[in-house]
Amino acid sequence: MATAHGGTTAGTSQTKRPRRARGPATPSRTPAAAHDRDLLRQMLFIRRFEERCVELYSAAAIRGFVHLYIGEEAVAVGVHQALDEADAVVSTYREHGHALARGVPPEAVMAEMCGKTTGYSHGRGGSMHLFDAGRRFYGGNAIVGGGLPLAAGLALADRMRGESRVTCCFFGDGAFAEGEFHETANLAALWGLPVPFVCENNPYAMGTALAREHAQTDLAMRAASYGMAAWAVDGMDVHAVEKAARGAVESTRAGSGPHFLEMRTYRFRAHSTYDPDGYRPKDEVEEWKRHDPVTGLADGMRAAGFLDTDAQEALDHEVMEAIDRAVRAAEQAPEELAEDLLLHVTGRHEEAAPS
Amino acid sequence: MSARTRPRAHPDDGTTTYREALREGLREALASDDRVFLMGEDVGRYGGCFGVSLGLLEEFGPDRVRDTPLSESAFVGAGIGAALAGMRLVVEIMTVNFRLLALDQILNNAATLRHMSDGQLGVPLVIRMTTGAGRQSAAQHSHSLEGWYAHIPGLRVLAPATVDDARHVLSAALADPDPVLLFEHGSLYSAAGTLDPAVHEVDLDRAAVRREGTDVTVVAYSGCVPKALEAAEELAGTGINAEVVRQAVQRVVPGADFTGLDPDASLRDTFEMDSLDFLAFVEALAALSGRELTEDDYPALDTWNGCAARLVAEADAPAHGRSG
Numbered sequence: 001m002a003t004a005h006g007g008t009t010a011g012t013s014q015t016k017r018p019r020r021a022r023g024p025a026t027p028s029r030t031p032a033a034a035h036d037r038d039l040l041r042q043m044l045f046i047r048r049f050e051e052r053c054v055e056l057y058s059a060a061a062i063r064g065f066v067h068l069y070i071g072e073e074a075v076a077v078g079v080h081q082a083l084d085e086a087d088a089v090v091s092t093y094r095e096h097g098h099a100l101a102r103g104v105p106p107e108a109v110m111a112e113m114c115g116k117t118t119g120y121s122h123g124r125g126g127s128m129h130l131f132d133a134g135r136r137f138y139g140g141n142a143i144v145g146g147g148l149p150l151a152a153g154l155a156l157a158d159r160m161r162g163e164s165r166v167t168c169c170f171f172g173d174g175a176f177a178e179g180e181f182h183e184t185a186n187l188a189a190l191w192g193l194p195v196p197f198v199c200e201n202n203p204y205a206m207g208t209a210l211a212r213e214h215a216q217t218d219l220a221m222r223a224a225s226y227g228m229a230a231w232a233v234d235g236m237d238v239h240a241v242e243k244a245a246r247g248a249v250e251s252t253r254a255g256s257g258p259h260f261l262e263m264r265t266y267r268f269r270a271h272s273t274y275d276p277d278g279y280r281p282k283d284e285v286e287e288w289k290r291h292d293p294v295t296g297l298a299d300g301m302r303a304a305g306f307l308d309t310d311a312q313e314a315l316d317h318e319v320m321e322a323i324d325r326a327v328r329a330a331e332q333a334p335e336e337l338a339e340d341l342l343l344h345v346t347g348r349h350e351e352a353a354p355s
Numbered sequence: 356m357s358a359r360t361r362p363r364a365h366p367d368d369g370t371t372t373y374r375e376a377l378r379e380g381l382r383e384a385l386a387s388d389d390r391v392f393l394m395g396e397d398v399g400r401y402g403g404c405f406g407v408s409l410g411l412l413e414e415f416g417p418d419r420v421r422d423t424p425l426s427e428s429a430f431v432g433a434g435i436g437a438a439l440a441g442m443r444l445v446v447e448i449m450t451v452n453f454r455l456l457a458l459d460q461i462l463n464n465a466a467t468l469r470h471m472s473d474g475q476l477g478v479p480l481v482i483r484m485t486t487g488a489g490r491q492s493a494a495q496h497s498h499s500l501e502g503w504y505a506h507i508p509g510l511r512v513l514a515p516a517t518v519d520d521a522r523h524v525l526s527a528a529l530a531d532p533d534p535v536l537l538f539e540h541g542s543l544y545s546a547a548g549t550l551d552p553a554v555h556e557v558d559l560d561r562a563a564v565r566r567e568g569t570d571v572t573v574v575a576y577s578g579c580v581p582k583a584l585e586a587a588e589e590l591a592g593t594g595i596n597a598e599v600v601r602q603a604v605q606r607v608v609p610g611a612d613f614t615g616l617d618p619d620a621s622l623r624d625t626f627e628m629d630s631l632d633f634l635a636f637v638e639a640l641a642a643l644s645g646r647e648l649t650e651d652d653y654p655a656l657d658t659w660n661g662c663a664a665r666l667v668a669e670a671d672a673p674a675h676g677r678s679g
């Protein structure tokens with residue numbers, strides 16, 4: 001699918017391009033290279049976008065709780081390679097990366113974060129509640145585990161209408177401890193609902209480490225006990241994520257019921273902009289940073305001859321320009337009027353009419 | 356079609372029960388709109404915890420009359436998700452007390468998504484459940500939490516009281532673009548009455564006068580309406596002519612032209628109801644339960660023109676709640 005910040009995901013058209021008959025192919029021109037550049041662009045975009053959010057938060061242009069995705073970019077970008085435009089996505093409060101990977105325009109995301117009316121929720125949702133009904137991006141949920149049942153329902157509607165869409169549901173290792181996860185996993189498996197569950201195991205729920213919140217920390221194994229295919233994936237490796245997601249989504253779409261992917265990942269920053277991050281050893285953070293998904297991909301691309309310094313610089317420049325544009329647009333956009341507070345508390349009757 | 360699949364308890368005398376009237380409403384909705392389905396614990400094979408959906412599984416199949424596991428949060432949340440995707444569904448929860456396990460989904464998702472997404476995501480979902488005391492079921496099966504839910508912006512709270520209400524409330528609720536909570540009083544299910552052939556719909560925004568009267572007005576909802584009507588008959592024997600008004604909804608919908616009671620149809624000689632927030636009114640009455648009220652008691656009562664009122668409620672204990 002195309003994303004709004006310039007990239008396209010692995011296009012099959014590219015793989016079908018006729019091969020040049022003579023001479024060795026330039027590595028940077030192969031479909032694999034183009035695909036990797038696209039992955040890198042998207043991950044880099046999320047990284048820089050999040051870094052800019054930190055600045056804007058310090059300047060009080062963004063307020064409220066902000067949860068950064070830095071370190072986890074490979075999960076959103078890799079998983080989205082496997083999704084179509086018709087599919088749905090249900091996310092969490094740590095969802096800027098999911099929204100951008102889904103193709104929600106960065107201008108709209110940034111405006112929403114800044115509480116401006118050019119955000120898709122008119123600035124009402126803010127950082128934790130990005131919604132884009134048109135792209136079937138159903139948020140953005142600040143209740144841990146709260147989105148899981150919604151995903152089952154969206155998928156149930158598709159099942160009942162014979163649609164071959166899937167509803168991809170992101171949530172964390174902390175959400176895995178919520179009753180809503182277990183109720184939903186059972187329901188989805190019982191009814192064979194088309195839900196790829198993507199658990200972002202960044203092994204902390206705020207300040208609580210995985211082993212302090214789960215008696216059995218092998219989450220994939222526990223998910224499998226509900227009767228769905230489940231496995232753990234190196235969530236710092238975008239290729240591994242993409243491969244696993246394609247497998248899970250294709251199988252889900254083909255009708256074999258929900259799948260569960262435990263993405264082993266890490267957040268490099270604190271839980272939220274509110275968190276002094278005093279609960280985990282610094283060398284643990286440093287160790288995970290050695291597996292940085294963005295630099296990891298870039299290094300691999302350089303080694304394969306897919307990326308040189310010029311291309312890297314051009315990419316950096318392109319990404320920064322796009323983010324600058326989004327920030328400028330957000331800064332100039334108006335805030336919602338206080339008089340509009342009561343709009344959309346309830347709907348109009350015409351909306352309920354058969355479509 | 357077997358007798359079991361088309362149950363009708365009183366085919367001869369023209370009466371029906373509240374339960375059958377609700378079932379007819381469900382049957383009509385399922386038959387007329389294929390987006391509609393019913394989901395909940397034991398709604399299918401068992402026929403509904405209180406027998407409301409008896410026979411509907413056989414008629415509409417297990418996809419559309421869908422039994423769920425005991426996972427209130429998951430299946431109410433799934434109902435919200437399916438509503439977001441364009442289905443029109445009715446979720447049944449056995450009783451109001453069990454519904455508390457789904458309160459997060461009702462409040463944080465169903466009632467909130469529309470506002471938080473600036474109108475992008477509406478949740479046209481109907482949730483039915485049993486409410487009320489009076490059946491010797493003790494506190495955990497007897498609460499009347501309508502008032503609680505009425506405090507949540509974005510929800511519509513309804514409590515059908517008569518067979519006409521029960522018969523027609525569902526189509527009105529399904530036509531609503533927002534989550535509607537239907538509270539069915541447990542002691543009413545077997546109550547029989549005659550459907551008024553002239554009534555084809557329920558007005559969700561207006562109260563209804565169930566008995567004309569001139570001396571005193573009784574406002575009630577749900578299981579209290581039949582009791583109020585009974586009381587009015589008794590009063591008539593003593594020469595007092597009581598009017599009984601069935602309250603329409605429990606919450607004033609922002610922007611809607613709704614004052615809780617219809618000033619033209621009722622109470623016109625007693626006081627003006629034009630700008631009265633009915634919820635504030637009920638709260639005020641509840642706070643002052645059992646006392647004679649005057650203008651001095653509560654600012655909302657200014658609109659009462661000094662008229663005195665009394666809220667008749669049970670003692671403030673869990674096992675009683677507001678019993679019917």
Ligand SMILES: Cc1ncc(C[n+]2csc(CCOP(=O)(O)OP(=O)(O)O)c2C)c(N)n1
Pocket residue numbers: 094142143144145171172173174175176200202204205206271
């Ligand atoms: C039901 C609920 N309980 C607690 C919180 C407060 N809270 C917000 S995020 C969070 C940690 C969630 O951890 P996890 O699911 O692993 O996601 P992560 O933040 O690591 O991405 C907590 C406890 C909440 N928002 N909702």
Ligand SMILES: [Mg+2]
Pocket residue numbers: 172173174200201202203204205206
């Ligand atoms: Mg976590």
